[in-house]
Amino acid sequence: MAGPILEVENLSVDIPVPAGLLHPVQEVDFRVERGRTLAIVGESGCGKSLTSLALMNLLPPRARRTAGRLALDGEDLLGLSEREMSNLRGNRMSMIFQEPMTSLNPAYTVGDQLVEAERRHRRTSASQARDRATWLLEKVGMIGAQGRLRQYPHQLSGGLRQRVMIAMALMCEPDLVIADEPTTALDVTIQAQILHLLSDLQREFSTGLILITHDLGVVARLCDRVAVMYAGQIVEEGTARQIFRTPAHPYTRGLLDCIPIPGKTRRGEHLGTIAGIVPSLVGAMRGCHFADRCPHAEETCRSAPVAFRDGVETGHRYRCILAPDHGPDANGERNRANGRTNPE
Amino acid sequence: MLAYLLKRLGVAILVALTVSLITFSMIYLSGDPAVALAGESATEEDIENIRRFYGYDRPILIQYLDWLARAVQGDFGQSHYLREPVARIIFERLPTTMWLGFLALTFALTLSVPLGVLAAIRPNSLVDRAALTIAVVGQAMPSFWFALTLMLWLGIYWRLLPITGTASWANFVMPAVALGYYVTPAVMRLTRAGMLEVLAADYIRTARAKGLRPMRVLFKHALRNAIIPVVSLAAVQFGFMLGGSIVIETIFAINGLGFLAWESIQRADLPMMQAIVLVLSVFYIVLTFLADMLNAWLDPRIRVV
Secondary structure, three states: OOOOOEEEEEEEEEEEEOOEEEEEEEEEEEEEOOOOEEEEEOOOOOOHHHHHHHHHOOOOOOOEEEOOEEEEOOEEOOOOOHHHHHHHEOOOEEEEOOOOOOOOOOOOOHHHHHHHHHHOOOOOOHHHHHHHHHHHHHHOOOOOHHHHOOOOHHHOOHHHHHHHHHHHHHOOOOOEEEEEOOOOOOOHHHHHHHHHHHHHHHHHHOOEEEEEEOOHHHHHHHOOEEEEEEOOEEEEEEEHHHHHHOOOOHHHHHHHHOOOOOOOOOOOOOOOOOOOOOOOOEOOOOOOOOHHHOOOOOHHHHHOOOOOEEOOOOOOEEOOOOOOOOOOOHHHHHHHHHHHHOOO | OHHHHHHHHHHHHHHHHHHHHHHHHHHHHOOOHHHHHHOOOOOHHHHHHHHHHHOOOOOHHHHHHHHHHHHHOOOOOEOOOOOOEHHHHHHHHHHHHHHHHHHHHHHHHHHHHHHHHHHHHOOOOHHHHHHHHHHHHHHHOOHHHHHHHHHHHHHHHOOOOOOOOOOOOHHHHHHHHHHHHOOHHHHHHHHHHHHHHHHOOHHHHHHHHOOOOHHHHHHHHHHHHHHHHHHHHHHHHHHHHHHHHHHHHHHHOOOOHHHHHHHHHHHOOHHHHHHHHHHHHHHHHHHHHHHHHHHHHHOHHHHOO
16 A cells, blocks of 8 residues: 555656747656645646646647656556556546536536446446435535436536536546646635535545645645646645745745735735746746746856755755745745644 | 427417418519409409409408418418319428438438538548538539539439439439538538537546547537537528429429429419418428427527526
8 A cells, every 4th residue: 555646757748839849847746645635836827737637648639748657556657548548537537627617518417427427437337326426416515416416517506516526526436636726717715615625525535636726825724745836847846834834946935925814914015926927838948947037046047957956854845956045035935934824 | 398399389380470471472472463363365354253253352361361271271272273272282292302301411411410520520631621622512513503413424424323203212312412412511511610619628628537438528428519500500401402402303303392383483373382482481490490499408508498
């Protein structure tokens, strides 16, 4: 039972575009331990969604995936044919998408779509599968689960549809669930419910979970480990505590600075922003991807690729050639981050 | 679902009534029907007799209601030319036209839907280009010209198929192809466009994320959604085909409703023309209604009134 449920080494995605070759995901590596949660955070376009699609081998047709190693529970995924891969999808690894309003087929009932997910992979009867679907709909907090099976997606609200999507992902008791911004399209009040649900179910079924999000507040409360992505690369990775208390990469610190903290951030006070724009990912890029926006960047940052360095604590690493406590305001940021993580 | 059905049915009946009113007023479009019937050398007295004989002296509303009441019961009056009940002649000819229409639509759908799907799976591929060529040629070619070309090559030069008549199934091949080809481009392009749109939808990605096999994703999850506009279009096109069958039946000398319509126009046989227009319109209305029902079955969102 030892060993991580998912190992990813040197994962890259390339997409040919008219201007050249786009590198939306570059040399990403991480692992997800059994029954643990890894958060991948970053702003829009940083490659987090494509990373998750690459794991499932659901990339758009023109995108090319390369990796040094990609293994689910020790089993290599890179050598699998599309047919073998489809045997794992929805079975041992499943995915929850960002858009519950459009992710369910409008022409079929909820029950049909749930049952189908199980019967593709298991030799169960239709009624057994329906029983499991009902049980899971109850698990995800839907009242009158039996009757819901006969409903069509358009008869459900966004929050309910996302609950259906979660139930669908759990139909075959997967080892790993990838949730790609599962709450972004939902009302704020529903967001918290859905996240707690995900977290509860993840613990109950001891499933590995990759939670892709740009909401750092969510990460602080629900995740064991955090990988921060910027412009196609992981720039910092560590436990949630390490990332929030001792952020080392200037980008991570900038991100944390952008969050208002109730009771600490004064009304009318300026929230942090990160100056500049995300670099184009077309063509080869040398040096640190964040250099153009980094307040501490030096000439050396731009000249050579930046390798990972280990942080003070084990399991913490970051891509920055400068020391972790660089910069005059590092202490202030750490204090704010403390305030954020305390309530849990 | 029942509420939706009743609503569509109500609309269909209203449309049918409107069509019947327009059809009825056709008699008066070309002036006084009694004068037209009586001929050039008729006396005032003859015209008056004819007017009374056919009931043209009554108020128009009464004439319409009387005509409608009879039509609903299947009585369209006597043909002015053939001196036989219109209904009997029409129902003799109707099966031939229906059969031709059915064959033409079957040909059109079996050609255009699979080609549209293939073109959408591999956009800009060889199949897509071939399908586009077929569509453009079909769109550009008038059906009477295509019919004559078929006749010339398949019928006369190569002697593969009989040219005219309705003696065997072989007689229907060329007319059905000529008539159906006319419908193919629109259906094919709409299928392709619909499939392209649906294949990019989030729920297709969900289906793949469940590990479903490509064929199941394509036929269960994609085609059902993509085919909805195609069903509506096919019903409309079938209506056009009934009109187009006038040309095709005349070219191939097929004794159907279209041929009868053409003959009746030449003979100025008003009751016959009225009846043909009404029957074809009602068919069209029924088809549209069936297409609505089929779509409601395909897409549950339509069922919400």
